[in-house]
Amino acid sequence: MSETPIFRQARLYKTSARLRQLGRFALFLCLPVMALLLSFPRDGRVVQPPAWWGYLFLLFVAICMAGIWGDVLIATFMKCDRCGRRPTLVWSLKYPQRMSEWQAIREFFFPSEMRSRTFTCAQCGARFRLA
Ligand SMILES: [Zn+2]
Numbered sequence: 001m002s003e004t005p006i007f008r009q010a011r012l013y014k015t016s017a018r019l020r021q022l023g024r025f026a027l028f029l030c031l032p033v034m035a036l037l038l039s040f041p042r043d044g045r046v047v048q049p050p051a052w053w054g055y056l057f058l059l060f061v062a063i064c065m066a067g068i069w070g071d072v073l074i075a076t077f078m079k080c081d082r083c084g085r086r087p088t089l090v091w092s093l094k095y096p097q098r099m100s101e102w103q104a105i106r107e108f109f110f111p112s113e114m115r116s117r118t119f120t121c122a123q124c125g126a127r128f129r130l131a
Pocket of ligand 1: 080081082083084085087121122123124125126
């Protein structure tokens with residue numbers, strides 16, 4: 001098999017993937033922020049968090065939204081070197097390969113494309129290297 005070519009827009013791909021990671025971490029970090037609610041004084045069944053909690057929560061939600069939408073926005077500018085279509089955007093999801101829960105969690109936060117520095121175009125199946 002011939003050597004895997006380097007993706008011409010590798011930088012764009014990596015930025016897009018990093019933003020997705022950032023968005024996912026921010027989403028995950030919303031959980032401990034929510035858990036903080038348990039430590040605030042209650043008025044009967046109603047928790048009354050201080051104002052800074054609201055800002056903290058909104059900050060993580062904003063980072064999450066910015067990360068995910070930034071990822072999608074950048075992904076629209078990428079073009080596959082072989083087929084010319086967008087290599088990471090698909091309308092219908094393929095059935096994912098079977099993996100354990102831990103693998104799935106690792107895949108969610110640290111995608112294998114970023115670990116192996118290669119990826120496959122979702123449209124034509126061409127493999128590329130991320131330099
Ligand atoms: Zn392609």
